[in-house]
Amino acid sequence: MSLNFAILGAGRIGQVHARAVAATPGAKLVAIADPVAAATDALRATYGCDVRSIDQIEASGDVDAVVICTPTDTHADLIERFVRAGKAVFCEKPVDLSLARVQACLKVVEASKGKVMVGFNRRFDPDFMAVKAAIEAGKIGAVEMVTITSRDPGAPPADYITRSGGMFRDMTIHDFDMARWLLGEEVETVYASASVLTDKTIGDLGDFDSANVILRTATGKQAVITNSRRATYGYDQRIEVLGAKGMAAAENHGESRVVLADEKGFHAAPLLNFFMTRYIAAYANEIASFVAAVQGNGPMPTTTHDGLMALALAEAALKSVKEGRAVKVSEIL
Numbered sequence: 001m002s003l004n005f006a007i008l009g010a011g012r013i014g015q016v017h018a019r020a021v022a023a024t025p026g027a028k029l030v031a032i033a034d035p036v037a038a039a040t041d042a043l044r045a046t047y048g049c050d051v052r053s054i055d056q057i058e059a060s061g062d063v064d065a066v067v068i069c070t071p072t073d074t075h076a077d078l079i080e081r082f083v084r085a086g087k088a089v090f091c092e093k094p095v096d097l098s099l100a101r102v103q104a105c106l107k108v109v110e111a112s113k114g115k116v117m118v119g120f121n122r123r124f125d126p127d128f129m130a131v132k133a134a135i136e137a138g139k140i141g142a143v144e145m146v147t148i149t150s151r152d153p154g155a156p157p158a159d160y161i162t163r164s165g166g167m168f169r170d171m172t173i174h175d176f177d178m179a180r181w182l183l184g185e186e187v188e189t190v191y192a193s194a195s196v197l198t199d200k201t202i203g204d205l206g207d208f209d210s211a212n213v214i215l216r217t218a219t220g221k222q223a224v225i226t227n228s229r230r231a232t233y234g235y236d237q238r239i240e241v242l243g244a245k246g247m248a249a250a251e252n253h254g255e256s257r258v259v260l261a262d263e264k265g266f267h268a269a270p271l272l273n274f275f276m277t278r279y280i281a282a283y284a285n286e287i288a289s290f291v292a293a294v295q296g297n298g299p300m301p302t303t304t305h306d307g308l309m310a311l312a313l314a315e316a317a318l319k320s321v322k323e324g325r326a327v328k329v330s331e332i333l
């Protein structure tokens with residue numbers, strides 16, 4: 001039996017997930033909701049799905065699961081609404097920008113025994129999964145230090161910066177989740193430094209565009225995250241994990257693997273430009289993992305708790321920048 005999906009929100013990430021659902025064996029895209037007709041018309045034409053309102057989808061007997069791709073401030077309400085309606089829920093990060101709201105949502109999910117997966121797509125990237133598998137197989141020994149480089153090719157529009165909660169809650173949140181996942185231990189202390197180096201408008205909006213964060217667990221393991229909203233050479237996404245017996249690293253993905261050499265040097269293609277292309281395989285894998293977990297009645301691969309912990313690290317980083325000191329996660333949660 002196929003798992004029938006509706007997608008809520010047909011913007012940038014809604015389109016990515018529509019393609020992933022349509023391509024996943026055992027999944028079927030039945031309906032899409034978005035108040036903007038131009039967004040839904042394109043998806044209806046491509047996938048032959050219905051366009052329905054959120055109310056209609058909630059009441060639809062032929063929809064088993066929803067993918068929430070609407071703006072962040074709608075996520076927690078929609079999660080609660082759809083778990084109460086008995087649907088499985090895949091929700092894009094972050095669950096909400098308020099820790100209290102995420103905690104309240106988590107209680108509703110637990111009370112209704114809802115199946116909710118939160119979209120931390122990088123855990124499903126084939127290269128990053130291979131790094132994690134190497135750690136779990138003991139190939140690099142006990143993890144000691146994690147280094148995450150995560151730079152966007154350019155800043156989003158000004159209105160997105162204000163709505164999305166700023167760099168730590170919207171962008172670094174992926175890296176906080178990756179750090180927890182790769183360290184294999186919860187973070188105890190956060191130290192962050194952030195500044196505005198690429199675009200003054202971002203600073204005028206009260207946000208940062210350049211940041212370094214150091215995370216430390218109770219046993220002394222550390223992760224360093226380095227972020228920028230500007231990378232002139234494309235979407236820069238690298239991780240490195242140092243263990244007692246070795247190191248595992250995942251390098252960037254270029255548009256091609258061909259290298260040309262001449263008297264001036266070696267020339268390679270630019271990096272894949274942004275998440276829609278760099279993480280295609282990750283988005284496909286995460287939807288396939290969601291389908292497998294729902295159909296097999298297994299645990300969700302990423303949960304509302306993961307969403308809560310990543311947001312707590314973002315809040316700790318913000319506090320650290322404001323107060324110029326290391327912040328314990330216990331001060332936040």
Ligand SMILES: NC(=O)c1ccc[n+]([C@@H]2O[C@H](COP(=O)([O-])OP(=O)(O)OC[C@H]3O[C@@H](n4cnc5c(N)ncnc54)[C@H](O)[C@@H]3O)[C@@H](O)[C@H]2O)c1
Binds near residue numbers: 012092094121275
């Ligand atoms: N995991 C990732 O890699 C990733 C990448 C991008 C965005 N996101 C997250 O996905 C969410 C959406 O981001 P985006 O960049 O796609 O935004 P977007 O603005 O491109 O798309 C949002 C869409 O939702 C629609 N919408 C608004 N209110 C709605 C409602 N009540 N019902 C139905 N549709 C509604 C809008 O019309 C718009 O088409 C954000 O929370 C963002 O943090 C995650």
